[in-house]
Amino acid sequence: MGTAALLNSSVLVLNRNWIAVHICDARRALVLLYQDLAQVVTESYETLDFDSWRDLSRFARDGEVVHTPCYPLMIPQVIKLVFYNRFPPLRVRFSRRNIYLRDRNQCQYCGARPPREEMTIDHVVPRSRGGRTVWENVVLACSVCNARKGHRPLRECSMSLIRKPRKPHWLLGTRLEFNPESRPFWQKFIDEAYWNVALEE
Known part of the structure; x- marks a missing residue:
């Protein structure tokens, strides 16, 4: 995958309570990481700041990194915001x-x-x-x-529907339609967000 494609790939964003709140592109995720506004969440659920992520990126395979003038950087799958503590929107706009x-x-x-x-x-x-x-x-x-x-x-x-229409999950309103098979590491966070959102009375 080329640099442009890597920088446009999707990254799941968690609030500081580890609840999924957004999906952004990798370019934005790396900026937030560099500005110390976010940390990378690894598959072992460790959080890494920019310096730690940069050091770890030196050991990554070439196709998994973008090259800056000074060092390679891996593209994270999930980042956690350091200060933001709001919750995801409960409704998807009807559009x-x-x-x-x-x-x-x-x-x-x-x-x-x-x-x-x-x-x-x-x-x-x-x-x-x-x-x-x-x-x-x-x-x-x-x-x-x-x-x-x-x-x-x-x-x-004499017609029928493939799927019964329903009100969609809030992640639909973000940059992409979430496919759990394409991002298995995201599944834990998406499931938690789904089950912990307050229901309307």
């Missing part, structure tokens, strides 16, 4: 972008992934039948499926 992210740019009726200009946002229960514009009632649909469904409920047009 087109976040509907696309939640539905993975995929038609929720047939599974196709056409270009964005051929995708529409469909009301599962049509507005003409009392359907509301809420997370649980809107999905991405390709233009073919949307035309086939029209203003009818699913049972009237």
Whole structure:
């Protein structure tokens, strides 16, 4: 992986209580580390400041580091902020972008992934039948499926959903859709954030 790709890779950000609050790019993570505003969290859950991380980076394989004029630096997977103690946002904004992210740019009726200009946002229960514009009632649909469904409920047009629409987890509102298989070390922190967030009454 080249330097630009490494610097654009995603880093999980924890608050000082070890709760996941954000995802940033590696460039930002290294700046926070250098400014002593964050520490790297290793896979053994040690925290390292910039000097310790720089020293450890000397032993890394070449493809895992970015080269500065003076020394190589590994890209961390997780950083912990030194002072920030707030919690993650509890709600994901209801927006087109976040509907696309939640539905993975995929038609929720047939599974196709056409270009964005051929995708529409469909009301599962049509507005003409009392359907509301809420997370649980809107999905991405390709233009073919949307035309086939029209203003009818699913049972009237013999169609079904791939996934039931629901309000997404707060991490959806960050830079990327989290895939636990791609970042196994993140899973512990993501699970903790999910289970420790206060629920709405």
